[in-house]
Amino acid sequence: MFSYYVKVVPTSYLRANGEFVSSNQYSVTKHHKKVGGGILGEQGLPGVFVTYELSPMMVKYTEKNRSFMHFLTGVCAIIGGVFTVAGLVDAFIYHSARAIQKKIDLGKAT
Structure with missing residues (x-):
């Protein structure tokens, strides 16, 4: 079983020359465990699971000279x-x- 946890944070950059860039920062955490019936395998559903979280806050970087x-x-x-x-x-x-x-x-x- 593969589990992925993704967190997305909206980010904006305002450069010193006035250029505005809108982007996202993200982090990923991966967990893996063996599933199956047997002595060594754990109980669970085999598959790939993705859980994501969109942050309600935005990070703003402002470049200053x-x-x-x-x-x-x-x-x-x-x-x-x-x-x-x-x-x-x-x-x-x-x-x-x-x-x-x-x-x-x-x-x-x-």
Whole structure:
């Protein structure tokens, strides 16, 4: 017995150049099991069964061009994040080295 479950979602794309494309997205799930009378076979009707579901909601994709300032803001955010992480790593290494040096000076390090 073969069972197929199909889900269809209507989709529309509005590109940055104004072109409109209407399409569908779909997903398919397949199940298969042996049927027949006997010890190994399961009970059931042999055949191919297709169950489908049409989604009541539509997905709309809109393509937009971003400005240069948006790009520049993103680059500045990345640079700021790199400096922040580098500062945290530097502070961790500095304080760790200082603590180890203090133990060495006191003679407690092995």
